[in-house]
Amino acid sequence: MISRFAGSLAFNAVWFQSVWFCTVLGRDQFLPLTIGLLLLHIWLVHDYRAELRQLAVVGGIGIMVDAVLSAVGVFEFSGSVLVPLWLCCLWLAFAAVLGRSLAWLGVRPLVAAIAGAIAFPLNYWAGLRLGAVEYGYSLPVTMAILAITWAVFLPLMFLLTARLAAASDNKGVGS
Numbered sequence: 001m002i003s004r005f006a007g008s009l010a011f012n013a014v015w016f017q018s019v020w021f022c023t024v025l026g027r028d029q030f031l032p033l034t035i036g037l038l039l040l041h042i043w044l045v046h047d048y049r050a051e052l053r054q055l056a057v058v059g060g061i062g063i064m065v066d067a068v069l070s071a072v073g074v075f076e077f078s079g080s081v082l083v084p085l086w087l088c089c090l091w092l093a094f095a096a097v098l099g100r101s102l103a104w105l106g107v108r109p110l111v112a113a114i115a116g117a118i119a120f121p122l123n124y125w126a127g128l129r130l131g132a133v134e135y136g137y138s139l140p141v142t143m144a145i146l147a148i149t150w151a152v153f154l155p156l157m158f159l160l161t162a163r164l165a166a167a168s169d170n171k172g173v174g175s
Contacts (some may be wrong), residue, residue: 012101019093023086024132034089041096050168055092058157062091065153073136074145098161106158116154121146
């Protein structure tokens with residue numbers, strides 16, 4: 001019963017929003033709760049090894065992109081870190097929703113690109129307004145950089161998520 005509930009789209013969406021609020025609003029202060037939510041997710045999934053692989057690969061791409069954006073001055077985080085730990089946790093959580101509550105978007109690459117161009121800049125802007133990040137460039141330049149970046153990377157993240165899921169399914173077939 002728990003795993004069916006935990007696998008539901010509604011649970012996954014609410015879980016992700018909880019992680020988002022913990023990371024963006026609470027940042028380092030809510031890090032133990034954020035990590036607890038990530039561990040809960042891992043505990044509830046059917047195949048934790050496949051899930052860890054997806055979180056590492058797909059979440060790692062998000063972390064890498066943010067690290068590059070930070071290194072070139074688009075983002076500035078407190079403590080002069082490239083990517084804070086709370087943001088790494090947010091990327092891991094985001095990787096968990098791509099094949100679940102956001103899966104409908106993954107089968108529409110053009111819509112995913114448009115969503116990436118709109119949703120990601122808006123999320124980072126919310127982070128700016130909430131004091132989680134500062135921009136190194138003007139608002140219009142930063143938003144344009146983020147729109148272009150995530151219009152390209154979001155569809156690629158969906159593609160990678162699908163390929164990892166297919167590889168995981170194929171392992172189970174021959175075993």
